[in-house]
Amino acid sequence: MKGRCTLAAATAIGLLIATGPTGASEKLTLRVTPNVSSAPSTVIVRAYVTPDAGNRTLLVEADSGSFYRSSEIQLEGDKAPTLTEFRLNSLPSGEYTVSALLTDSKGEETVARKTVLVLSRFGEPE
Numbered sequence: 001m002k003g004r005c006t007l008a009a010a011t012a013i014g015l016l017i018a019t020g021p022t023g024a025s026e027k028l029t030l031r032v033t034p035n036v037s038s039a040p041s042t043v044i045v046r047a048y049v050t051p052d053a054g055n056r057t058l059l060v061e062a063d064s065g066s067f068y069r070s071s072e073i074q075l076e077g078d079k080a081p082t083l084t085e086f087r088l089n090s091l092p093s094g095e096y097t098v099s100a101l102l103t104d105s106k107g108e109e110t111v112a113r114k115t116v117l118v119l120s121r122f123g124e125p126e
Contacts, residue, residue, distance in 0.1 A: 064094030
């Protein structure tokens with residue numbers, strides 16, 4: 001049991017260092033909280049989009065390989081809110097890649113990614 005807790009703590013610290021405070025470009029910044037949690041978990045994804053007349057859609061995905069959830073919204077160009085928040089409820093355990101994909105009127109895409117760890121009740125991803 002002690003070994004599992006140590007492994008979970010080391011993994012959590014590694015994820016925090018690797019992902020940093022933002023996964024970003026000038027057009028799109030992604031914040032995901034919590035970075036590490038216990039299953040089933042609610043994860044909050046905040047996508048900050050720089051206002052631009054060309055902004056068309058924002059897609060947010062969470063993928064662990066065995067579980068996938070996504071949500072897409074239409075943006076009203078430079079009239080869209082700067083912050084869009086998504087709640088991913090009841091995520092089962094696993095290591096998730098959370099991505100935000102901003103598409104503009106020319107079809108160009110901007111991507112920001114974060115890693116989230118949802119631990120099982122035994123303190124490890126499944």
